[in-house]
Amino acid sequence: MSRRRYGPANLLxxxxxxxxxxxxxxxLYVLVVISFKQRSEVRRSPLSLPTKLHLGNYxxxxxxxxxxxxxxxxxxxxxxxxxxxxxxxxxxxxxxxRRNDRLGYGMYLLFLLGLVLPFxxxxxxxxxxxxxxxxxxxxxxxxxxxAGTLLPFTIFLYTGxxxxxxxxxxxxxxxxxxxxxxxxxxIVFPLLRPITGTVFxxxxxxVWNDFLTxxxxxxxxxxxxxxxxxxxxxxxxxxxxxxxxxxLVIAIAPILAIYFLLQRYIIRGFASGLxx
Amino acid sequence: MSGRAADLGNVAGKxxxxxxxxxxxxxxxxxxxxxxxxALLAYGAVVLYPSIAGAFYAFTNWDxxxxxxxxxxxxxxxxxxxxxxxxxxxxxxxxxAVTITIxxxxxxxxxxxxxxxxxxxxxxxxxxxxxxxxxxxxVIAYLWQYVYGTRGALNTVLGKLGLxxxxxxxxxxxxxxLWAIAGVVIWQYAGYSMVIxxxxxxxxxxxxxxxxxxxxxxxxxxxxxISWPLIAPATTINLLLSIIGGLKLFDQIYxxxxxxxxxxxxxxxxxxxxxxxxxxxxxxxxxIALMLAMIVAAVALFQLSLLRRREMEA
Numbered sequence: 256m257s258r259r260r261y262g263p264a265n266l267l268x269x270x271x272x273x274x275x276x277x278x279x280x281x282x283l284y285v286l287v288v289i290s291f292k293q294r295s296e297v298r299r300s301p302l303s304l305p306t307k308l309h310l311g312n313y314x315x316x317x318x319x320x321x322x323x324x325x326x327x328x329x330x331x332x333x334x335x336x337x338x339x340x341x342x343x344x345x346x347x348x349x350x351x352x353r354r355n356d357r358l359g360y361g362m363y364l365l366f367l368l369g370l371v372l373p374f375x376x377x378x379x380x381x382x383x384x385x386x387x388x389x390x391x392x393x394x395x396x397x398x399x400x401x402a403g404t405l406l407p408f409t410i411f412l413y414t415g416x417x418x419x420x421x422x423x424x425x426x427x428x429x430x431x432x433x434x435x436x437x438x439x440x441x442i443v444f445p446l447l448r449p450i451t452g453t454v455f456x457x458x459x460x461x462v463w464n465d466f467l468t469x470x471x472x473x474x475x476x477x478x479x480x481x482x483x484x485x486x487x488x489x490x491x492x493x494x495x496x497x498x499x500x501x502x503l504v505i506a507i508a509p510i511l512a513i514y515f516l517l518q519r520y521i522i523r524g525f526a527s528g529l530x531x
Numbered sequence: 532m533s534g535r536a537a538d539l540g541n542v543a544g545k546x547x548x549x550x551x552x553x554x555x556x557x558x559x560x561x562x563x564x565x566x567x568x569x570a571l572l573a574y575g576a577v578v579l580y581p582s583i584a585g586a587f588y589a590f591t592n593w594d595x596x597x598x599x600x601x602x603x604x605x606x607x608x609x610x611x612x613x614x615x616x617x618x619x620x621x622x623x624x625x626x627x628a629v630t631i632t633i634x635x636x637x638x639x640x641x642x643x644x645x646x647x648x649x650x651x652x653x654x655x656x657x658x659x660x661x662x663x664x665x666x667x668x669x670v671i672a673y674l675w676q677y678v679y680g681t682r683g684a685l686n687t688v689l690g691k692l693g694l695x696x697x698x699x700x701x702x703x704x705x706x707x708x709l710w711a712i713a714g715v716v717i718w719q720y721a722g723y724s725m726v727i728x729x730x731x732x733x734x735x736x737x738x739x740x741x742x743x744x745x746x747x748x749x750x751x752x753x754x755x756x757i758s759w760p761l762i763a764p765a766t767t768i769n770l771l772l773s774i775i776g777g778l779k780l781f782d783q784i785y786x787x788x789x790x791x792x793x794x795x796x797x798x799x800x801x802x803x804x805x806x807x808x809x810x811x812x813x814x815x816x817x818x819i820a821l822m823l824a825m826i827v828a829a830v831a832l833f834q835l836s837l838l839r840r841r842e843m844e845a
């Protein structure tokens with residue numbers, strides 16, 4: 256097929272891909288249509304478009320799953336832990352990237368080790384630690400955990416970016432008598448903005464989508480995040496799919512909204528794994 | 532398969548680059564190593580210490596509650612070998628990881644090839660195919676539980692198409708459940724593989740294709756001789772991401788089948804959870820986690836060495 260002209264072969268390919276995309280979207284279509292139907296209509300014709308938009312499922316899901324609380328918990332935990340990890344990670348990466356010695360290199364490898372260690376290995380000692388510190392069921396436990404577990408990936412991204420960044424500005428600042436910390440805060444950190452955006456989005460998504468950690472640490476605390484609140488809700492309304500699905504839609508709506516606002520940026524962030 | 536893992540592939544390249552810099556012996560700024568301290572403390576407390584402790588408990592009979600435990604050598608590993616459920620979980624884990632890796636990347640690559648060709652809706656279609664990768668796996672798994680149900684969407688569609696004989700209890704049959712779960716993961720992350728392949732394909736200079744076309748190379752020759760070798764880094768990263776994600780798979784299984792029917796969808800991650808938090812066998816659970824860690828590390832190191840060799844050749 257021609258790489259430049261748009262011929263019949265291109266049209267055929269386009270139609271095939273559109274059909275594939277429709278098939279891909281089908282489960283999400285099912286999710287949305289059922290969430291707007293009454294129970295009887297779900298029984299009768301589950302997959303058709305709803306005859307009228309029934310919003311009652313959303314009201315029930317919102318109130319009986321306490322999704323408002325869960326939305327707050329998810330947002331608070333994600334934003335707080337990512338802000339902390341950005342501060343810790345960018346500072347550490349600055350030291351690593353600007354020290355051309357064994358210490359910097361060794362520290363870099365030590366942090367990268369965390370990319371390979373599966374969290375399952377740390378699961379139980381960590382649970383014990385949180386329990387002994389009396390932090391089960393608290394936001395602090397969650398934020399503290401993520402502040403540590405997200406560091407390897409964060410340091411990896413920041414260090415790669417810092418190494419490629421020219422040093423002229425900060426060297427000038429240091430010559431003018433600024434301390435390294437001042438040079439970092441006033442000159443380097445603002446220049447990191449593009450990678451900070453990527454770090455923020457990728458890490459916030461990791462936290463937002465995490466299930467096992469909040470399941471272990473927040474179940475029954477009243478501070479559950481969305482995935483845990485949804486799973487409790489499903490347990491209460493087994494096979495009331497119209498209610499369950501309204502809850503699921505509420506849980507994924509914030510991600511989809513942000514995706515449609517920032518799609519280019521987000522896709523680039525994910526693909527940047529290639530170039531570092 | 533989170534973003535956190537997204538750059539594992541690159542890890543391999545970096546140390547080499549560092550050594551280059553060291554060799555050049557640049558002055559380096561005098562940045563105090565104290566800036567590393569806060570990160571090191573957090574990382575040490577949350578990742579390093581618990582991982583080391585986990586590896587240690589694997590050789591004990593700790594039950595998680597008692598203050599005492601004793602060293603039991605390799606007993607937990609012996610138990611594993613004779614534990615039917617555990618052996619099934621090991622087999623399922625490997626089977627899932629390999630299936631997901633192959634199918635997800637094959638679909639991702641086909642989509643990427645289609646979506647870098649000259650078609651009009653490519654940006655919209657890329658957005659659509661990638662969207663499932665952002666959604667919460669545990670939340671999306673409930674949707675699929677319905678889709679796969681005996682009276683769920685899949686069987687309804689099959690009925691409408693007149694294919695009643697294909698209707699199944701997708702998650703209820705021992706021979707199907709594992710593949711049904713693989714299907715969910717592949718649906719969710721094929722678009723992720725696609726995005727990485729697209730980035731790789733976009734790095735291939737257009738002139739190479741033009742020259743090959745002038746030389747009379749057909750589409751398939753152009754793919755094998757130009758695209759395939761040049762997207763090797765994307766392929767490596769994709770393979771690494773999907774195989775490690777597949778090995779650690781937990782959320783979808785916990786939601787959809789809890790490891791059942793029987794042991795049919797039990798994986799190492801699900802029995803690590805069960806043994807610890809349902810049966811209180813913390814020592815045994817960490818032993819299984821240690822085995823999983825070694826499998827993951829072996830895969831990562833293997834990929835790392837491949838990447839490094841490629842970098843040497845380049």
